[in-house]
Structures are given as structure tokens and as C-alpha cells.
Amino acid sequence: MTDKELFDLCRKYGSEALKWRRKFAALLPEVEKRKLWRKKGFYSIYDFGKRVGGISEIVVDKVLFLDKKLSEKPLLKAEIEKQGWAKVEVAARIPVEEGKAVEMVQSLSKSTLQVYAKEVIDMSEKGFKQKAGSELQPVTFKLDSQTHFQLKKFQQKLEKKKGRSIPLGLVLKELLELAPEGKIQGGSRIPVKQKRELYGKYKGKCAIKDCKNPANEFHHTKRFAKDGTHEGVVPLCHEHHQIAHAGLIENEQDDPKDWRPRKYMKPNAIDRKYLKNLKMANAL
Numbered sequence: 001m002t003d004k005e006l007f008d009l010c011r012k013y014g015s016e017a018l019k020w021r022r023k024f025a026a027l028l029p030e031v032e033k034r035k036l037w038r039k040k041g042f043y044s045i046y047d048f049g050k051r052v053g054g055i056s057e058i059v060v061d062k063v064l065f066l067d068k069k070l071s072e073k074p075l076l077k078a079e080i081e082k083q084g085w086a087k088v089e090v091a092a093r094i095p096v097e098e099g100k101a102v103e104m105v106q107s108l109s110k111s112t113l114q115v116y117a118k119e120v121i122d123m124s125e126k127g128f129k130q131k132a133g134s135e136l137q138p139v140t141f142k143l144d145s146q147t148h149f150q151l152k153k154f155q156q157k158l159e160k161k162k163g164r165s166i167p168l169g170l171v172l173k174e175l176l177e178l179a180p181e182g183k184i185q186g187g188s189r190i191p192v193k194q195k196r197e198l199y200g201k202y203k204g205k206c207a208i209k210d211c212k213n214p215a216n217e218f219h220h221t222k223r224f225a226k227d228g229t230h231e232g233v234v235p236l237c238h239e240h241h242q243i244a245h246a247g248l249i250e251n252e253q254d255d256p257k258d259w260r261p262r263k264y265m266k267p268n269a270i271d272r273k274y275l276k277n278l279k280m281a282n283a284l
């Protein structure tokens with residue numbers, strides 16, 4: 001057996017074992033409710049967990065506690081079996097409505113959720129009031145007649161599709177979200193000089209204030225930028241990069257040191273592709 005074959009087998013068996021252990025753990029609240037362990041001659045639910053499923057007392061406790069905590073949230077609870085109690089436990093701490101939390105559990109890795117949860121909780125504890133940045137503001141600008149015509153045409157199409165009138169500001173927003181991040185995604189084409197400057201500026205660390213992780217990825221905050229533009233590129237750690245592509249940053253166009261977490265996922269078309277690719281890569 002080659003090293004690669006051995007490693008592949010380890011990963012395969014490891015992930016299968018994990019999958020079945022999650023399913024086992026998710027059964028424990030029902031076992032406890034029925035006191036099945038007593039009927040079957042075990043000393044306690046802990047004894048049952050350890051001897052039947054190889055699960056430690058701490059984990060049994062956590063699963064039972066989580067089950068109680070989520071008694072009003074059946075959808076999130078159902079994710080314990082699929083995504084594992086540890087990940088759901090993190091999601092359960094995030095102060096968002098259940099559906100949003102379920103979406104996060106399904107799309108983000110555990111470490112990303114942990115980083116995000118900490119930031120959102122910090123923010124709500126500070127009693128942060130949202131800045132006026134997201135309110136609508138009047139903007140005046142000039143357009144050539146051709147572009148104006150195309151914009152109007154797009155507006156009509158959009159209004160037809162959505163069955164209601166849509167102001168031009170929202171039409172533009174829609175267009176920006178449709179536009180591709182361009183060929184610059186992935187970071188490989190960012191000029192070495194710029195990379196070096198960014199590393200220097202952030203001392204090799206993630207650009208997010210308070211994040212101590214090393215920056216190992218470059219992120220284009222202007223995903224709608226034209227090809228070849230490397231404006232707004234910031235170095236991020238893997239977790240914050242995922243957070244950005246989950247649309248979990250309220251004000252991504254601001255300096256990363258001022259970034260605030262958003263309370264629900266709002267990925268655009270490019271972000272969805274990014275998250276999907278990441279999920280597939282992780283499943284390999």
C-alpha cells in the first residue's frame with residue numbers, strides 16, 4: 001500500500017465513522033427519554049453512550065443539553081444528525097431566526113461558524129446600532145443614451161419577472177450582483193508587488209481586526225469589478241474568506257477593520273458558486 005492509498009483509506013474510514021457517530025449521538029435524547037438504558041441493563045445514559053457508541057460523558061451531556069435548548073427549534077435540531085452536534089451547538093448560539101441558522105449550518109464549516117458566531121455575539125453584546133450606511137441615498141449621475149436605454153430595458157425585464165415596479169437604484173443593485181467577479185478570482189494573478197505590499201501592511205495576518213490567523217487567501221471585495229482590477233483585494237484567513245463569500249459581512253466595501261457581521265447569509269451568484277466549490281472540495 002502506498003502512502004497515498006493509506007491516507008485515502010484513513011480519510012474514508014474516518015469520515016464514515018464520524019457520520020455514524022453523529023447519527024448515534026442524535027439518538028441519545030430519545031434513549032434518555034424512554035430510559036432505554038435502564039431497561040437494557042446499563043448503569044446510566046453515560047454508560048450506554050460509552051459502551052454502545054463509544055461516546056464520552058462530556059459529549060453525552062452536550063447532546064442532551066443541546067436537545068433541550070433546541071426544543072422549540074425542530075429544524076435546527078434535525079441538523080444534529082446530519083451536521084453533528086458540535087456544529088449545531090455553535091449555530092444555536094447565533095442570535096438569528098431558525099431558518100437562517102439552518103442555512104448557515106448547511107453551508108459553512110464549523111470553524112467558520114465559530115468565528116462568525118463570536119463576532120455576532122460580540123456585536124449584539126455591545127448593543128451595536130446599525131449605522132445609516134444601508135439607508136437609501138439619492139445619487140445623481142450622467143449616462144449616455146445607449147446605456148440609459150439598456151438600463152431601462154433591463155428594468156422592464158426585471159419588472160416583468162417580479163411583477164412589480166422596481167426603481168432604478170434597485171435595478172443597478174441587481175445588475176451588480178449578476179456581474180461576475182471576473183477572471184481575477186483565485187488570487188494567482190494578483191501582481192507579486194501588490195501581494196508583498198498587502199503582506200507588509202497586514203504583517204501576514206488576516207485583515208480583520210482582532211483576528212490573529214495568518215492570511216492564506218486573497219479576497220476581492222469588489223467581486224463585480226472589471227477583469228484585471230485588483231482594487232479592493234484584502235488578505236484573509238480561510239474562515240473570514242468563507243464568511244465574506246457567505247455574504248455575512250454587512251459593509252464589505254469599507255476598510256476590513258470596520259467590517260461588521262450581518263445577521264443572515266446574503267451570498268450573490270458568485271459567492272454561491274464559491275461556497276459550492278468549497279463544499280465539493282471538502283467532501284473529496
Ligand SMILES: [Zn+2]
Binds near residue numbers: 218220241245
Ligand atoms: Zn474571495
Ligand SMILES: [Zn+2]
Binds near residue numbers: 206207238239
Ligand atoms: Zn480572519
